[in-house]
Amino acid sequence: MKIRILSIACVTTAAALLAACTAVYKNTDACEQLMRSKLAETSADPLKITHAGAGIYGSRVVVEGSIERVAVPASETAEAGAASAPLAASGAPAASAVTAGGAGAAGASDASATALSLKPAKPKKTATPAAAECTFHGPTLDVFNWLAPADLVTASPNATE
Incomplete structure (x- = not known):
C-alpha cells in the first residue's frame, strides 16, 4: 500500500513540474510571436531573434x-543622376547622337558607355538591435513593452523618471 501511494505521489509531482516547465516555453513563444506581429504593424523589415530568456516560471x-533593414547607398543614386546628365545635356538619345557624328556625339557615346559599365551596388543591410519584454500572469499576457529600438519604445504610464 505504501508503494502505491509513493508511486502516485511521484507521478503527480513529475506532472506538476513538467507543466511548469512547458509554461516557460509557451510564454517565450507567445512573446516572440507578439514581438513579430507588433513590428509588422509598423514596418515590413524582417526580425531575427537571437535570444529569448524567461524567468520565474x-x-x-x-x-x-x-x-x-536594407539601405540603398547614397553613392548609387548620385552616380545614376551623374551618368544621365550628359545625355540630357546633348538633347538627343545616345543612339541618334552616334549616327549624327560630330564632337557632341563623342561625348554622348562616352557617357552612354560609362552608364552601361556601372554595376549596381549591392544594397547594404543594417541590423538595428531590438528587444521586448512580456509579463505574464500564468498563460495570460499582462504587459508588452518594447525595450529597443528607441523609435518603438513608448513611455509606459507607470514609468518613473
Whole structure:
C-alpha cells in the first residue's frame, strides 16, 4: 500500500513540474510571436531573434534580436543622376547622337558607355538591435513593452523618471 501511494505521489509531482516547465516555453513563444506581429504593424523589415530568456516560471520573458533593414547607398543614386546628365545635356538619345557624328556625339557615346559599365551596388543591410519584454500572469499576457529600438519604445504610464 505504501508503494502505491509513493508511486502516485511521484507521478503527480513529475506532472506538476513538467507543466511548469512547458509554461516557460509557451510564454517565450507567445512573446516572440507578439514581438513579430507588433513590428509588422509598423514596418515590413524582417526580425531575427537571437535570444529569448524567461524567468520565474515564465512570468517575465525578454526577447532579443535585430531588425534587418536594407539601405540603398547614397553613392548609387548620385552616380545614376551623374551618368544621365550628359545625355540630357546633348538633347538627343545616345543612339541618334552616334549616327549624327560630330564632337557632341563623342561625348554622348562616352557617357552612354560609362552608364552601361556601372554595376549596381549591392544594397547594404543594417541590423538595428531590438528587444521586448512580456509579463505574464500564468498563460495570460499582462504587459508588452518594447525595450529597443528607441523609435518603438513608448513611455509606459507607470514609468518613473
